Amino acid sequence: xxxxxxxxxxxxxxxxxxxxxxxxxxxxxxxxxxxxxxxxxxxxxxxxxxxxxxxxxxxxxxxxxxxxxxxxxxxxxxxxxxxxxxxxxxxxxxxxxxxxxxxxxxxxxxxxxxxxxxxxxxxxxxxxxxxxxxxxxxxxxxxxxxxxxxxxxxxxxxxxxxxxxxxxxxxxxxxxxxxxxxxxxxxxxxxxxxxxxxxxxxxxxxxxxxxxxxxxxxxxxxxxxxxxxxxxxxxxxxxxxxxxxxxxxxxxxxxxxxxxxxxxxxxxxxxxxxxxxxxxxxxxxxxxxxxxxxxxxxxxxxxxxxxxxxxxxxxxxxxxxxxxxxxxxxxxxxxxxxxxxxxxxxxxxxxxxxxxxxxxxxxxxxxxxxxxxxxxxxxxxxxxxxxxxxxxxxxxxxxxxxxxxxxxxxxxxxxxxxxxxxxxxxxxxxxx
Amino acid sequence: xxxxxxxxxxxxxxxxxxxxxxxxxxxxxxxxxxxxxxxxxxxxxxxxxxxxxxxxxxxxxxxxxxxxxxxxxxxxxxxxxxxxxxxxxxxxxxxxxxxxxxxxxxxxxxxxxxxxxxxxxxxxxxxxxxxxxxxxxxxxxxxxxxxxxxxxxxxxxxxxxxxxxxxxxxxxxxxxxxxxxxxxxxxxxxxxx
Numbered sequence: 001x002x003x004x005x006x007x008x009x010x011x012x013x014x015x016x017x018x019x020x021x022x023x024x025x026x027x028x029x030x031x032x033x034x035x036x037x038x039x040x041x042x043x044x045x046x047x048x049x050x051x052x053x054x055x056x057x058x059x060x061x062x063x064x065x066x067x068x069x070x071x072x073x074x075x076x077x078x079x080x081x082x083x084x085x086x087x088x089x090x091x092x093x094x095x096x097x098x099x100x101x102x103x104x105x106x107x108x109x110x111x112x113x114x115x116x117x118x119x120x121x122x123x124x125x126x127x128x129x130x131x132x133x134x135x136x137x138x139x140x141x142x143x144x145x146x147x148x149x150x151x152x153x154x155x156x157x158x159x160x161x162x163x164x165x166x167x168x169x170x171x172x173x174x175x176x177x178x179x180x181x182x183x184x185x186x187x188x189x190x191x192x193x194x195x196x197x198x199x200x201x202x203x204x205x206x207x208x209x210x211x212x213x214x215x216x217x218x219x220x221x222x223x224x225x226x227x228x229x230x231x232x233x234x235x236x237x238x239x240x241x242x243x244x245x246x247x248x249x250x251x252x253x254x255x256x257x258x259x260x261x262x263x264x265x266x267x268x269x270x271x272x273x274x275x276x277x278x279x280x281x282x283x284x285x286x287x288x289x290x291x292x293x294x295x296x297x298x299x300x301x302x303x304x305x306x307x308x309x310x311x312x313x314x315x316x317x318x319x320x321x322x323x324x325x326x327x328x329x330x331x332x333x334x335x336x337x338x339x340x341x342x343x344x345x346x347x348x349x350x351x352x353x354x355x356x357x358x359x360x361x362x363x364x365x366x367x368x369x370x371x372x373x374x375x376x377x378x379x380x381x382x383x384x385x386x387x388x389x390x391x392x393x394x395x396x397x398x399x400x401x402x403x404x405x406x407x408x409x410x411x412x413x414x415x416x417x418x419x420x421x422x423x424x425x426x427x428x429x430x431x432x
Numbered sequence: 433x434x435x436x437x438x439x440x441x442x443x444x445x446x447x448x449x450x451x452x453x454x455x456x457x458x459x460x461x462x463x464x465x466x467x468x469x470x471x472x473x474x475x476x477x478x479x480x481x482x483x484x485x486x487x488x489x490x491x492x493x494x495x496x497x498x499x500x501x502x503x504x505x506x507x508x509x510x511x512x513x514x515x516x517x518x519x520x521x522x523x524x525x526x527x528x529x530x531x532x533x534x535x536x537x538x539x540x541x542x543x544x545x546x547x548x549x550x551x552x553x554x555x556x557x558x559x560x561x562x563x564x565x566x567x568x569x570x571x572x573x574x575x576x577x578x579x580x581x582x583x584x585x586x587x588x589x590x591x592x593x594x595x596x597x598x599x600x601x602x603x604x605x606x607x608x609x610x611x612x613x614x615x616x617x618x619x620x621x622x623x624x625x
Contacts, residue, residue, distance in 0.1 A: 088462065121462060135462030143494035151459075185498045194498035201503075202602035204566050218570075221503050223555075224597040225570060235499030246574050246598045249567045262571065264596070267578060269571035290571040306568060313568055336565040350565060357564070379565060424566070432495050 036073060036190040036404060036413035047075070048160060051102045053082035055122070056109040061145040063110060063120065063152070070153035070167040070189060075411035077160075082107070088123040088135060097127040104133070104160060108152070110145070117141055120148045124156050133159050146192045147432075166384045170432060171391060172196070172206040172215055173402055174424040175417070183217060185232060188384075188427070190415045196232060204424055207250045209276070212432040216240070216250035216259060216276075227261055229276065240278045251294040251303070252276065253320070260284065260294035260303055271305055273320075284322055295338045296320065304328065304338040304347070315349055329362070331369050337380055340364075341387045346407070348381040348390055359392050361407060372409040382427045391425045521605075522580055524618045526561075529579040539580065542622055543587035550590060553625035556580045558598040559605070561614035566600055573598030580620045595625075 050071060054064045068079035086092070087109040097105050108122025117139050124134040134155060140148045150168035157165030169188045174181060181203045186193040197203060201220040208215060209229075216229045225248045227241035241247035245264030252259060258273045263281060269290045272281035285291040289309040296303055302317045307325075309316075312333040318325045329335040334352035341348070344364070351360045351369065356376040362369045377395040384391070384404075391404045396414070400421035404413045415422060520542075522535040531539065546552055558577030560569040577596035585591055606616040 123462065132464060135464065136459055137462055138459045141494045143496050147496050187496075192496065194496075195500045196498050197501045197503060199503040202599070204570075204600075204602065219503070220599065220602060224595075225599075230501065232498045233493060235501045237501060245596055246570060248570050262567070264574050264578070264598075269574050290568070290575065292571045293565070293567045306565075334564070336568045352564070 036188075036402075036415050047078040048103050049078045049080065049101050050104040050106065050156075050160075051080050051082045051097065051100075052106040053084070053086050053108075055107075055120070056085065056087040057112075058110050061149070063108070063145065063149040064106075066146060066149035066189070067106065067153045067156070070150060070165070071156065073189065073413055074157065074165070075406065076157075088121045092125055094125055094127045094130045097125075098130075102127040104156075106152075106156060113139065118145060118148075120145070120152070122152050124159060146187060150187060150189070163388065164386045164430070166386050166389065166427075166430075168432075169385055169430060170212070170428040171402075172208065172426045172428065173393075173415075173422055174203050174206065176202075176400075176421040176423070183215070185215075185428075196230060196235075197237075205249055206424060206426045207252055208426055208428040209252050210254055210256040210429055212429045215426075216252065218248045218250070227259070229259075238278060240276065241274065241281070243281070249293050251296055253296050254298055254300040260296065262292040262294070271303070271318075285318060285325070293337055295340055297340050298342050298344045304340060306336045306338065315347070328364070329369075335360075339382050339390075341383050342385060343387055346383075346387075348383065350378055350381065359390065359405075361390075370409075372405050372407070373403070373412075375403075380424055380426075382425060384427050385430050389427075391427050393423045393425055520622045522576075522620045522622075523615065524576055524620070526614075526618065529575045531579060531583055536583075538622075539583050540587065543584050543589050546584065546589040546593050547587070550593070553593050553595075554584075555595045555597060555623050555625055556584075557621045557623065558596065558600075559603060559617055559619050559621070560601050561617045562601045562604065562609065563614070564601075566602070570598050570600030570602075573600045576618075576620045580622065 052064050052068045058064065071077035071079040086107045088107055090107055092105060105125045105127055106122055108120065111119045113119055119137055119139050121137045123132060126133050136155060138148045138151065147168060153167040154165035166188055170185050171188055172183060172185050175184055179200055181199050181201065182195050183197040183203050183206060184193050185196050196215060199219060199221050204218045206215050206217040213233065214229055214231050216227060218225050219228050225246040226239055227247045227250045228237050229240050230237040240259060241261045241263060243263050243265040247261060247263055249262040250259050257276055259276050260271060260273050262269050263272045268288065269292050271284040271291045271294050273284055274281040287307065287309050289307055291305055291307045293306040294303050301320055303320050304315060304317045306313050307316050313336050314327060315329040315335050315338045316325050316327050328347065332351045332353060335349055337350045339348045347362045347364050349360055350357050357378050358371045359373050359378040359381045360369045360371055373394065375394040375396065379393040381390050381392040389404050389406060391402060393400060393402055400423045402415040402422050402425050519538050522531060522538060546554060556577040558573030560572045574596065577598055581594045581596040584594060604617045605619065606613045
């Protein structure tokens with residue numbers, strides 16, 4: 001990520017560093033069953049050196065290690081453990097820390113309360129300006145300790161860069177092992193994975209409700225494509241589109257009230273919208289071609305979609321309440337899977353180029369498409385809720401894998417998973 | 433509306449506090465460090481975050497919990513269907529929905545059986561090879577299934593006897609990433625209901 005786009009002087013103070021330093025410290029991370037591992041390509045990444053001491057009282061959940069790994073994964077920080085025990089109450093000699101190369105220092109603690117919950121406390125100091133930046137206490141249930149650590153990382157990230165972090169967000173994706181399909185929900189670091197659905201039939205196209213509490217997805221459990229919505233906390237699920245033919249490609253309206261779906265009930269694959277609670281679909285497009293893969297613009301005014309009305313598949317948009325269709329992509333003969341950045345300015349999609357399928361981005365105001373990857377089988381790009389990263393699926397060494405990339409393509413992470421095919425990623429919203 | 437660093441700085445604390453409060457996670461600002469150490473106090477268990485019913489501390493449910501639904505339990509149609517015999521499969525050329533002459537006999541046979549028995553029903557499943565996007569392939573498979581259904585209807589089968597559905601690239605007949613495998617996967621299967 002070019003440092004010029006980062007408004008904070010803390011980042012600008014730092015001389016350009018060789019990315020090898022980051023790789024060196026990445027190699028020291030503990031291995032885990034599933035986690036996003038950084039693969040930095042390109043040089044000149046500016047990284048804030050930050051020391052994060054192990055939290056006093058941390059036990060099974062290594063809060064400080066989670067905070068360090070989060071910050072490191074963004075590519076914006078070089079996070080190091082502190083070698084001396086300390087907590088949020090310690091009196092730091094910031095000049096000493098500065099002399100040791102620290103730009104910022106974090107220390108904290110976790111304490112079990114009488115009611116069984118945990119009090120997570122931390123402080124963030126600016127070693128250059130010699131002042132305290134943040135001091136927070138969070139009281140959480142034990143299963144939310146990882147979440148608390150991610151929120152600490154988010155707050156540090158925002159304090160030091162001026163942008164919201166996405167460490168406390170979640171990613172949904174589908175895992176296939178043989179004929180077993182599971183819809184997983186993990187923290188954005190790929191850990192803390194939980195299973196929302198398991199089935200012996202395929203599951204595709206998960207889509208998060210804007211409040212982060214429900215997932216819409218397509219399941220083939222009844223021997224055809226049906227759109228379901230599932231509450232993640234309770235597991236309660238409902239069929240929202242089970243009409244004649246195929247029902248697929250759910251997309252939530254930004255207010256969470258409606259779903260855009262692709263239905264073939266009238267013949268052909270056409271776009272409809274219906275209430276998220278279920279109800280009568282309203283037809284949105286009327287063509288004799290394929291219209292599918294709806295994606296709402298963040299302001300809710302337009303729906304972007306894929307249509308082959310011009311021959312091959314291209315990306316178009318239509319007002320969300322219906323109206324004139326406008327073509328968006330012209331470059332290439334096969335452009336699918338649109339995603340719109342949270343600020344509404346950038347389109348991410350998949351384009352076939354010389355037989356390879358590549359994640360591309362394009363400024364909607366008019367710009368040249370940019371390829372972000374060097375892989376050949378990219379699918380399903382989606383934006384992180386802060387708009388700074390994309391998650392996508394691709395193939396590496398014969399396996400389906402998930403990757404994230406910065407918008408300049410320079411810093412990538414790969415979800416490490418053992419042996420299984422992982423696909424169909426969807427990055428959840430800020431809330432949960 | 434990118435805030436300047438200094439304003440972002442000032443906004444960050446109240447915003448972060450608001451965000452966390454909305455998310456139902458209790459978060460309080462620690463007092464500024466001074467000569468005195470941080471006061472150790474236990475925030476009240478009843479402090480509300482103003483969140484929904486699943487917020488931590490209100491209903492006692494962790495925000496990170498995801499309930500697992502196992503569709504293989506409880507009798508959902510989870511087992512594989514019998515492999516369709518070859519006279520129930522129509523193969524297609526790349527990027528094509530046209531029914532080739534060599535498969536017209538198969539369709540004629542099914543049309544006669546369906547027309548003779550009006551309460552007999554059939555589902556036609558469209559499939560594609562693995563290349564391209566899953567949702568777009570689902571729509572392509574649907575187009576193949578609908579092409580077969582249209583041929584059957586032209587031969588006198590009632591529309592209510594037929595349903596065209598698609599599996600896209602999700603249920604390949606043959607594993608593999610070469611033209612031989614792809615050709616076996618670009619198909620429509622005719623299945624009795």
